[in-house]
Amino acid sequence: MINFIWLVPLFPLIGFLLLSFGSRKFSEGLSALIGCGSILGSFIVTAITFVAFLSGDHAAVKVNCFDWISAGNIDISFSFLIDSLSLMMMMIITGIGFLIHLYSSSYMHGDEGFTRYFSYLNLFIVSMLLLVMGSNYVVMFAGWEGVGLCSYLLIGFWFKNDPYNDAAKKAFIMNRIGDLGFLMGLALIFQTFGSFDYQQIFEAAPNLINPSTESVVMIAITLLLFIGATGKSAQIPLYTWLPDAMAGPTPVSALIHAATMVTAGIYMIIRSNVLYSMAPTTLAIITGIGIATAIFAATIGLVQNDIKKVLAYSTVSQLGYMFFALGLGAYNTAFFHVMTHAFFKALMFLGAGSVIHAMSGEQDMRFMGGLRKKLPITFITFLIGTLAIAGIPPFAGFFSKDEILAAAYAHSPILWGLGLLGAMFTTFYMFRLVFLTFFGEFRGTSEQAHHLHESPWKMTVPLMVLAALSTFGGFLGVPEVLGGSNWIKSFLGSVINYEHGHVAHHLDHATEYTLMAASVGVALVMIVIAWVMYGVKKQVPSRNEADFNAPTKLLYNKYFIDELYDVLFVKPFYFLSKLTHSIIENKIIDGIVNAIGWLVGFGSQALRVFQNGSVSFYLFLMVIGTTMLLTIITFFN
Amino acid sequence: MNSFLPELSNVYFNYLLLSSVLFCIGVIGVIIRKNIIIIFMSIELMLNAVNLLLVNFSNMHNDPNGQVFVFFIMVVAAAEVTVGLAILVMVYRNTGSVNIDSLKNLKG
Numbered sequence: 001m002i003n004f005i006w007l008v009p010l011f012p013l014i015g016f017l018l019l020s021f022g023s024r025k026f027s028e029g030l031s032a033l034i035g036c037g038s039i040l041g042s043f044i045v046t047a048i049t050f051v052a053f054l055s056g057d058h059a060a061v062k063v064n065c066f067d068w069i070s071a072g073n074i075d076i077s078f079s080f081l082i083d084s085l086s087l088m089m090m091m092i093i094t095g096i097g098f099l100i101h102l103y104s105s106s107y108m109h110g111d112e113g114f115t116r117y118f119s120y121l122n123l124f125i126v127s128m129l130l131l132v133m134g135s136n137y138v139v140m141f142a143g144w145e146g147v148g149l150c151s152y153l154l155i156g157f158w159f160k161n162d163p164y165n166d167a168a169k170k171a172f173i174m175n176r177i178g179d180l181g182f183l184m185g186l187a188l189i190f191q192t193f194g195s196f197d198y199q200q201i202f203e204a205a206p207n208l209i210n211p212s213t214e215s216v217v218m219i220a221i222t223l224l225l226f227i228g229a230t231g232k233s234a235q236i237p238l239y240t241w242l243p244d245a246m247a248g249p250t251p252v253s254a255l256i257h258a259a260t261m262v263t264a265g266i267y268m269i270i271r272s273n274v275l276y277s278m279a280p281t282t283l284a285i286i287t288g289i290g291i292a293t294a295i296f297a298a299t300i301g302l303v304q305n306d307i308k309k310v311l312a313y314s315t316v317s318q319l320g321y322m323f324f325a326l327g328l329g330a331y332n333t334a335f336f337h338v339m340t341h342a343f344f345k346a347l348m349f350l351g352a353g354s355v356i357h358a359m360s361g362e363q364d365m366r367f368m369g370g371l372r373k374k375l376p377i378t379f380i381t382f383l384i385g386t387l388a389i390a391g392i393p394p395f396a397g398f399f400s401k402d403e404i405l406a407a408a409y410a411h412s413p414i415l416w417g418l419g420l421l422g423a424m425f426t427t428f429y430m431f432r433l434v435f436l437t438f439f440g441e442f443r444g445t446s447e448q449a450h451h452l453h454e455s456p457w458k459m460t461v462p463l464m465v466l467a468a469l470s471t472f473g474g475f476l477g478v479p480e481v482l483g484g485s486n487w488i489k490s491f492l493g494s495v496i497n498y499e500h501g502h503v504a505h506h507l508d509h510a511t512e513y514t515l516m517a518a519s520v521g522v523a524l525v526m527i528v529i530a531w532v533m534y535g536v537k538k539q540v541p542s543r544n545e546a547d548f549n550a551p552t553k554l555l556y557n558k559y560f561i562d563e564l565y566d567v568l569f570v571k572p573f574y575f576l577s578k579l580t581h582s583i584i585e586n587k588i589i590d591g592i593v594n595a596i597g598w599l600v601g602f603g604s605q606a607l608r609v610f611q612n613g614s615v616s617f618y619l620f621l622m623v624i625g626t627t628m629l630l631t632i633i634t635f636f637n
Numbered sequence: 638m639n640s641f642l643p644e645l646s647n648v649y650f651n652y653l654l655l656s657s658v659l660f661c662i663g664v665i666g667v668i669i670r671k672n673i674i675i676i677f678m679s680i681e682l683m684l685n686a687v688n689l690l691l692v693n694f695s696n697m698h699n700d701p702n703g704q705v706f707v708f709f710i711m712v713v714a715a716a717e718v719t720v721g722l723a724i725l726v727m728v729y730r731n732t733g734s735v736n737i738d739s740l741k742n743l744k745g
Contacts, residue, residue, distance in 0.1 A: 612741075613740070613741040613742065614737075614738060614741060615737045615738075615740050616668070616671065616676075616737050616738065619667050619668060619676075620668050623664055623667070623668060
């Protein structure tokens with residue numbers, strides 16, 4: 001079966017081509033069938049391969065499709081590397097991707113761009129699959145860019161709305177900044193190793209560079225790749241595009257900004273863990289940026305009122321946790337969190353979509369409330385997702401988050417404290433969201449109240465499946481202390497080099513129990529506080545910004561980071577553009593062009609006298625010319 | 638004298654001289670005369686000067702190909718003359734003159 005793995009990206013690619021270049025008059029049913037069916041096909045192939053892989057010896061298989069680029073000593077094949085890491089990612093992408101497609105077929109019902117939507121979505125899945133399946137950095141880069149493009153297309157899906165287009169452009173440009181770093185990293189990799197192939201690089205790396213001393217080249221490579229990851233995975237300083245990216249349709253947010261695209265950076269670092277383990281300086285930087293992002297984004301999430309914005313900042317924050325884990329060298333833990341986060345964040349985004357659908361497009365939580373009676377399935381599944389992200393056992397988030405915190409504690413209790421702080425905020429804003437949305441009285445208009453309805457089965461079934469995954473997904477990585485065997489860790493053993501990594505020293509069981517108790521205790525306390533504030537006292541955030549106290553104002557405006565970037569980068573850039581427009585464009589370039597035109601005109605004017613229409617004069621000139629030519633040929637030959 | 642053509646014998650040189658003179662007469666005729674018919678005749682003179690030269694060289698190299706070639710040129714020249722004269726007639730009909738300066742309509 002593994003030889004047919006190329007079918008996995010091929011199905012959605014065919015779907016994309018059919019939907020893009022097929023008839024414009026595809027009915028919604030047909031578009032949805034092509035869109036969902038192709039992903040389902042990919043998922044089935046992936047699942048069969050996965051099962052076969054599980055029963056085998058977990059050895060990586062390289063499937064060569066065709067020679068792609070072959071020039072001089074560069075020889076890049078278009079091939080797939082199928083191992084435990086890429087298979088797990090493929091399962092997540094196709095599995096959750098299919099659920100989101102199914103959900104979309106109902107959510108996007110009646111949209112004029114229905115077919116276009118599904119073609120973009122399919123292209124997105126193709127790119128993401130290429131990204132994780134490629135066996136060298138070039139194929140990964142192709143997917144990497146494809147994902148960036150699709151996010152642009154999907155965020156700006158409703159292109160008639162200017163702010164949405166701006167959000168799309170912002171996402172694209174921010175990603176491009178990161179991609180530049182990634183590209184430079186690739187160039188440096190090629191210069192150092194003479195190859196783009198994962199297996200060759202990772203085998204050569206320990207021989208080329210003495211692992212006991214840190215090499216500057218290694219730090220440069222890993223840092224440049226990390227810059228790419230900050231763009232794609234929304235870390236400080238390139239995170240601001242992700243909250244704005246909520247302009248796209250809600251299932252898109254679920255697909256791109258929660259479950260798959262933003263995990264690209266994390267996947268890339270896990271894939272390159274051999275290189276990263278050789279650069280402790282980079283790892284330290286990643287740790288710092290990760291935890292800073294985690295806390296920073298979580299605090300912003302505390303006061304946001306748009307249901308999708310809260311989830312967006314929560315995504316940024318959770319991604320921060322993943323990078324935190326990566327920085328600590330706990331690659332498998334980061335991956336575990338990627339997986340559980342994909343489950344519960346997709347669930348919550350789809351749940352939010354269901355709420356927005358019921359509210360006829362309203363996204364502001366201040367106009368919601370009391371929805372649990374009207375939308376019972378959405379409410380219960382959303383609550384499961386919230387419990388999972390808050391880290392309440394036995395939901396999925398508990399295990400992964402706890403593993404991250406344990407790894408942090410093993411490094412230093414201060415890091416653990418910071419991690420716990422972030423987790424505390426997370427729990428609070430998530431339950432704030434739940435209480436504001438689903439509890440209390442309905443605060444919207446009576447017309448909206450009249451329309452409230454549970455979503456159709458195509459939307460609730462994905463919710464229920466994801467809720468089940470959020471509930472049980474954590475059992476794949478039950479730590480030893482709780483009687484598990486941490487299946488994920490052993491499964492990824494063939495990909496992740498634990499020896500060179502700075503993996504957590506072993507904590508004794510008593511400490512681990514204490515850590516778990518502490519994080520669960522903190523989470524419970526925060527739930528109670530949120531309940532008192534928004535459940536019992538029924539506080540509703542003010543609609544008037546003047547009522548806020550200073551810290552709230554700061555958080556509500558997202559620390560004015562967008563404004564800061566505006567002043568620091570956008571405004572000077574505009575200024576520079578205007579300057580170059582008035583000087584270089586208008587004076588120099590236009591000047592050269594005009595001068596050429598003037599020269600031709602002037603020359604013609606001068607030569608006009610010869611064109612006097614007198615045949616005898618022409619003849620005379622002809623004779624002179626011929627004589628001159630002959631003279632030149634004879635005497636100067 | 639014969640710095641260009643050192644191996645030329647006297648007879649050949651004379652013919653060369655004759656055809657050059659004929660050619661120059663043709664050129665000067667083209668330049669200084671205003672009558673189109675005279676100009677046309679001068680052109681023919683140039684053409685035949687070249688023909689003469691060709692025969693001369695052909696003889697010199699003992700190669701009859703050049704002379705055969707001259708016959709072909711004369712055939713083509715005859716055809717060319719008909720066309721040229723036809724144009725000339727048309728010019729006269731349109732302008733009422735055979736002065737070359739009457740054709741100044743193309744002044745830029």
